[in-house]
Amino acid sequence: MTWAMTLAVLGEGSLALDDASTFSGRPRPTLRDLAREAGVSEITASRALRGEAHVLPETTARVQEAARKLGYVRNRLAGSLAGGPSNQVGVVLPSLANVVFPDVLKGLEEVLEEAGFHPVLGISNYDPDREEHLLEALLAWRPAAIVLASAGLSERGIALLRSANLPVVEIMDVDVEPIDMAVGISQTASGRAMAYYLSGRGYRRFAYVGHDIARDRRAGRRFEGFRSALAECGHALAGEMILQEPSSVTLGRTGTERLLAAMPERPDVIYYSNDDLAVGGMYHCIGTGLSVPADVALAGFNGLEIGQALPVPLTTISSGRHEIGRRAADQILRRLRGETVERKVDVGFTLLAGASA
Amino acid sequence: MTWAMTLAVLGEGSLALDDASTFSGRPRPTLRDLAREAGVSEITASRALRGEAHVLPETTARVQEAARKLGYVRNRLAGSLAGGPSNQVGVVLPSLANVVFPDVLKGLEEVLEEAGFHPVLGISNYDPDREEHLLEALLAWRPAAIVLASAGLSERGIALLRSANLPVVEIMDVDVEPIDMAVGISQTASGRAMAYYLSGRGYRRFAYVGHDIARDRRAGRRFEGFRSALAECGHALAGEMILQEPSSVTLGRTGTERLLAAMPERPDVIYYSNDDLAVGGMYHCIGTGLSVPADVALAGFNGLEIGQALPVPLTTISSGRHEIGRRAADQILRRLRGETVERKVDVGFTLLAGASA
């Protein structure tokens, strides 16, 4: 199989440095310096920089010129402390390993950046304690808002957010009642939709391959929805393989292999907890010569490009991750502008009926 | 092919809210409140919270108890302004669309989080102007350090970083001389290594499929390295297909299709600018019945799981993205502790000799 060969190794680096040599001692110019340079008062300089009204264009120009000359960089710590707005948004995500969250983060960042905001990131690793800890640490920076893809928030975490007195957007899921606002899709409904769809396509022997549901509760909710809708259609799950590991393509491959080995009578169709696993399942079929969907049909969740680009495009549900990020940012911005916003935003999902099921 | 069906739509949300209804007016307790509650002075409360020496354990306990009671959350804006350390690290990345940068970010976050630091994120979208702008905005928060995967920094950007007087880590690439520190691999060398490897395997008709090199300069450097090493081996490129779009699996598929259509005599081996494209190439081969590597061999760059899990594992170069993030964070932490650090850290790459070439 695959073997590895190390071609280059650590530590080509030479030239060691200690900080004394690199950190010059010259202090940064302050607003006072800037004001003096421009021949105006501090407050006028401040207003000019912030583009406030009531400052003559030529005064503004003079201040900007002085700023350029001095290399002045505004200190937002001081500004925020003094009552100015913060433009940081605390973001707590459970993981970056899956493409899902980078995509959400991308959507968030795009919209925030345009409005001059920056995400401050924390990764909870699906650990509620860590999540609570992160929340506290991020709130200490007095962000303008918090975005949270919760891994199961504690009472204290909720209290922390409540008393923080700022917009809070819980993302990914609109099945539960949010602390403040929620943007996402109904995970349960997406599982149900797939069950109805597959059932309608005439499949009868269903199997499930999933990852670590105890930690990834959203995957768990999809599975619940899938199973309950299956029951409504008069079917039952003929087999399942749940692996207590984070999702990956490899996990999908081995999971599929083990599932099929454990089922003497092959299932018609396999529903996966997400597209990573489903692509792994497809790889297994390609590798073992099983024809998809003739021998076995496959369905996933997420609508990843990697599944859509397959020779046999994956039947899956597009979860609008990017859109979730954008809408979450949008909710925050609108709320900060004092506009009225909805408590729950369901961005909706789309069933991508590929060729795999 | 694939058709789409929209099952759920926007705006299930009802219950509109305006901010007046949700933002309670009660101000956050300050250190003064906390000190009063605990019956100590502000400075003692501050020291107790920060776990400084010279505070009696029972005093610390009393302060912590008071903090819990009041729901006190430390204000780090004030702390940092007053001369305490910042624990924010500005991070500027060109993109989150490719798996590479989320992986780097993950490594960064892991190590930073452990030390109580948080990344503040900006995405430059491979735009130098935007990068400069982001840098300035992030520096305004007086971060403890900056991590930058540069898209081509301007003179002013360099000056900004120099005068900021803080640790700066340029990541991904150690081919150029860093402003302060660099952590990454030699992109050029990785391209060269692949050329030598493929050449050594006996391939003679080489082709290249790449994405948007003008923007992704690192991909460009790999290509340069590949081409120059190929020449050293006495070979030349028999064909190339460069598509001015961001990389994706689909792009790899269509790129391969177009390359092969344009080359009457099929190449022995195709080198791709990264694994996304190479996987797309593999999909094309699977779809059209070309045998890999017998009919055409494929090689990529990055060592993505999606390529390694393929029935025919991809020959590629593992770029240690995660490790780059971790080492970058490590450089920062060590520098902040005043330790001596190397100017350049080459984390090294590993050629994964799969079955595809």
Place this chain on the structure above:
DNA sequence: GCCCATGGTGACAGCGCTACCATAACCTGA
């Protein structure tokens, strides 16, 4: 008995900025 080191605590200034109120100059209309 004195000195000094050490441990625990506190008073106070000030980090760099912006909100608030004040002021001066100018304009408008009856």
Place this chain on the structure above:
DNA sequence: TCAGGTTATGGTAGCGCTGTCACCATGGGC
């Protein structure tokens, strides 16, 4: 002509914290 606005600017306080210096016990060495 002058009350009453509007516009451009400035003085000052204070956001909430931590660094610095100072203070008072206590205790051990000579």
